[in-house]
Amino acid sequence: MVDQAEQLDSEQLLYMYRKMVTIREFEEAAGRLAEQARIPGAVHLYAGEEAVAVGVCAALDPTDAITSTHRGHGHCIAKGGDVKLMFAELLGKATGYNHGKGGSMHIADVDIGILGANGIVGGGPPIAIGAAFAAKYQKNGGVAVCFSGDGSTNEGTWHEAMNMAALMKLPAIFIVENNHWGEYTRQEAQGAIPQLSLRAASYGMPGITVDGQDVVAVNAAAREAIDRARRGEGPSLIECDTYRFYNHTGMSEGDARPREEREHWRARDPLTILRGVLEQRAILSGTGADRVVDDVRKEIEEAVRFAEASPEPDPADLLTDVYTV
Amino acid sequence: MTTTAPTGTRELSYLRAINEAIMLEMERDSSVFVAGIDLAARGDVFGTTAGILPKFGPERIIDTPISENAIAGLAIGAASRGLRPVVSLMFMDFIGVCFDQIMNQMAKMKYMFGGKVTLPLTVLVNAGAGSSMAAQHSQSLEALLCHIPGLKVVMPSSADDAKGLMTAAMRDNNPVFVVLHKRCARLTTLVPEGEYIVPLGKARVVREGRDATVIATAYMVHEAMRAAERLAERGIEIEVVDPRTLSPLDTDTLVASVQKTHRVLTVHEAVEFGGFGGEITAQIAAKAFDYLDAPPMRLGAPFSPVPYSPVLEREWLINADKIHDAVVSLVEG
Ligand SMILES: Cc1ncc(C[n+]2csc(CCOP(=O)(O)OP(=O)(O)O)c2C)c(N)n1
Numbered sequence: 001m002v003d004q005a006e007q008l009d010s011e012q013l014l015y016m017y018r019k020m021v022t023i024r025e026f027e028e029a030a031g032r033l034a035e036q037a038r039i040p041g042a043v044h045l046y047a048g049e050e051a052v053a054v055g056v057c058a059a060l061d062p063t064d065a066i067t068s069t070h071r072g073h074g075h076c077i078a079k080g081g082d083v084k085l086m087f088a089e090l091l092g093k094a095t096g097y098n099h100g101k102g103g104s105m106h107i108a109d110v111d112i113g114i115l116g117a118n119g120i121v122g123g124g125p126p127i128a129i130g131a132a133f134a135a136k137y138q139k140n141g142g143v144a145v146c147f148s149g150d151g152s153t154n155e156g157t158w159h160e161a162m163n164m165a166a167l168m169k170l171p172a173i174f175i176v177e178n179n180h181w182g183e184y185t186r187q188e189a190q191g192a193i194p195q196l197s198l199r200a201a202s203y204g205m206p207g208i209t210v211d212g213q214d215v216v217a218v219n220a221a222a223r224e225a226i227d228r229a230r231r232g233e234g235p236s237l238i239e240c241d242t243y244r245f246y247n248h249t250g251m252s253e254g255d256a257r258p259r260e261e262r263e264h265w266r267a268r269d270p271l272t273i274l275r276g277v278l279e280q281r282a283i284l285s286g287t288g289a290d291r292v293v294d295d296v297r298k299e300i301e302e303a304v305r306f307a308e309a310s311p312e313p314d315p316a317d318l319l320t321d322v323y324t325v
Numbered sequence: 326m327t328t329t330a331p332t333g334t335r336e337l338s339y340l341r342a343i344n345e346a347i348m349l350e351m352e353r354d355s356s357v358f359v360a361g362i363d364l365a366a367r368g369d370v371f372g373t374t375a376g377i378l379p380k381f382g383p384e385r386i387i388d389t390p391i392s393e394n395a396i397a398g399l400a401i402g403a404a405s406r407g408l409r410p411v412v413s414l415m416f417m418d419f420i421g422v423c424f425d426q427i428m429n430q431m432a433k434m435k436y437m438f439g440g441k442v443t444l445p446l447t448v449l450v451n452a453g454a455g456s457s458m459a460a461q462h463s464q465s466l467e468a469l470l471c472h473i474p475g476l477k478v479v480m481p482s483s484a485d486d487a488k489g490l491m492t493a494a495m496r497d498n499n500p501v502f503v504v505l506h507k508r509c510a511r512l513t514t515l516v517p518e519g520e521y522i523v524p525l526g527k528a529r530v531v532r533e534g535r536d537a538t539v540i541a542t543a544y545m546v547h548e549a550m551r552a553a554e555r556l557a558e559r560g561i562e563i564e565v566v567d568p569r570t571l572s573p574l575d576t577d578t579l580v581a582s583v584q585k586t587h588r589v590l591t592v593h594e595a596v597e598f599g600g601f602g603g604e605i606t607a608q609i610a611a612k613a614f615d616y617l618d619a620p621p622m623r624l625g626a627p628f629s630p631v632p633y634s635p636v637l638e639r640e641w642l643i644n645a646d647k648i649h650d651a652v653v654s655l656v657e658g
Contacts, residue, residue, distance in 0.1 A: 092633055101632045105459055105461065106461075118461075183370065313634050
């Protein structure tokens with residue numbers, strides 16, 4: 001672990017820390033706004049899983065593609081999404097990423113390769129291999145990353161995409177965020193194989209399980225898989241062992257998960273773990289890290305203010321963008 | 326003012342009514358089982374199956390993986406071997422995930438096999454917009470299902486009908502989709518205790534009137550009733566008819582109403598273009614053309630996916646005001 005951290009310079013580690021703090025603060029704010037009904041619909045918070053999105057996306061180029069899930073805010077921020085446009089979308093405003101037409105479950109920024117959060121569990125994997133196919137076809141050296149929850153690996157689409165990606169040696173990386181629950185049901189009650197990386201073997205691609213709370217470990221595994229994909233050697237699967245800090249949706253809805261389990265994982269906060277690395281390597285002191293948090297909080301507050309001050313969509317735009325004209 | 330419920334009935338919500346119908350059928354028939362995502366321990370994210378697990382145990386109500394194809398196929402295969410499955414696909418939008426099992430397997434097996442198989446299964450889905458759940462969690466896709474021979478499709482609007490139609494669906498020997506509307510979930514009516522059946526294929530005249538017939542489905546029945554009050558103030562009395570079952574359709578009741586009122590408006594939440602209102606309109610045009618004093622009108626959502634923003638979603642949704650205005654132009658020209 002220390003070895004892996006040493007492969008990263010202080011700038012990279014600080015970049016990842018700031019991104020993770022941004023996701024955490026974004027989710028805390030989004031959760032509060034949802035509780036106050038200032039965000040309508042459903043928000044699925046990513047808090048607790050920050051190291052996965054950041055560890056992977058820090059290894060990508062802006063031109064690489066990702067597909068995301070219903071729990072997509074973290075992926076969007078990690079890939080370079082603008083928190084102002086994200087909050088504006090959550091509030092359904094005209095200035096939002098999707099002009100208020102998508103909301104939390106559909107935030108997309110195609111210009112930086114984010115092919116959207118997705119309301120359909122298992123909706124992303126086939127799209128990810130299409131993006132990987134395009135990169136191969138266009139010979140641009142790009143890759144596509146497919147983020148999936150553990151629950152989504154029980155959808156046929158996930159298996160079809162894995163098989164086709166391996167067969168066609170596509171530059172695709174399948175990230176399975178095993179947070180051990182799908183809605184209100186345990187992962188072990190949804191599949192007979194608890195270690196989901198084992199599934200890679202049946203498609204003929206490498207698969208590993210990493211500590212999803214350790215951004216350095218995630219990043220090292222992602223870099224290896226991405227390099228392999230760029231070399232034309234085909235797809236890989238990385239299972240990240242992780243946990244969501246809040247319930248399936250929102251912040252305070254009744255949680256089916258045992259308290260001890262939640263406390264166990266709270267004690268493995270990915271932000272605290274990275275902070276430990278930064279302090280140990282004397283890259284950032286405790287007060288330095290606090291300053292990052294303060295800084296990010298200001299950025300988040302400003303983004304919320306921007307969203308709240310933004311105009312509502314014009315009802316006359318209801319029928320625009322159904323088709324390309 | 327206190328009113329007492331007639332003997333043998335009590336106030337119950339639409340959701341509780343579905344729940345009660347399932348439980349009564351499970352008691353009555355040991356071949357009934359229930360399966361779907363988060364149905365057992367959680368009692369369904371919508372609440373339709375609360376309390377079933379403690380009463381009937383994990384053999385009869387099963388939490389499945391997130392695998393809609395396998396859930397639909399589980400129902401088909403089990404039904405072909407003599408069980409009477411009830412499966413839930415949660416949001417109606419998710420029929421898209423398993424449409425082969427629905428369209429090419431479930432709907433066609435009996436006919437393709439020369440009648441040699443019977444599929445007594447019920448599929449629950451939850452439809453409808455109105456809470457900013459956006460394009461993939463808000464659709465009303467009943468017209469897709471109605472276009473497929475071999476499926477039956479019911480769409481209750483009230484708690485009593487929910488119980489009666491759910492029971493009828495579970496007793497039917499064919500695949501029946503019970504399309505629940507999210508905005509109806511908490512509405513209550515008096516619901517009969519014990520066995521209660523509303524036969525499939527029978528419409529309900531919800532309100533009698535003389536000036537126009539409004540044929541509305543699911544939550545639109547309630548919007549139509551609100552419109553009816555305001556129209557009455559203007560001196561227009563509409564008859565509100567709820568088909569309740571869309572396939573098979575009770576054309577006779579719809580035609581009889583139009584023969585009486587001479588004007589018809591169909592209303593559904595689904596997009597108007599290609600919507601089920603078109604089928605109803607065609608049936609009426611063919612069977613009651615000579616009775617019509619005005620061209621039949623249709624009202625459905627604009628031709629776009631369901632938007633997220635409350636402002637846009639409000640614009641998208643059909644409501645009592647839009648029904649009111651449509652009826653005024655239908656009647657007053
Ligand atoms: C096709 C489909 N089926 C069911 C759902 C309802 N649903 C939303 S999230 C979810 C659980 C997903 O679990 P997982 O993939 O592990 O992701 P997590 O929520 O744990 O991040 C379910 C069942 C859905 N959105 N789409």
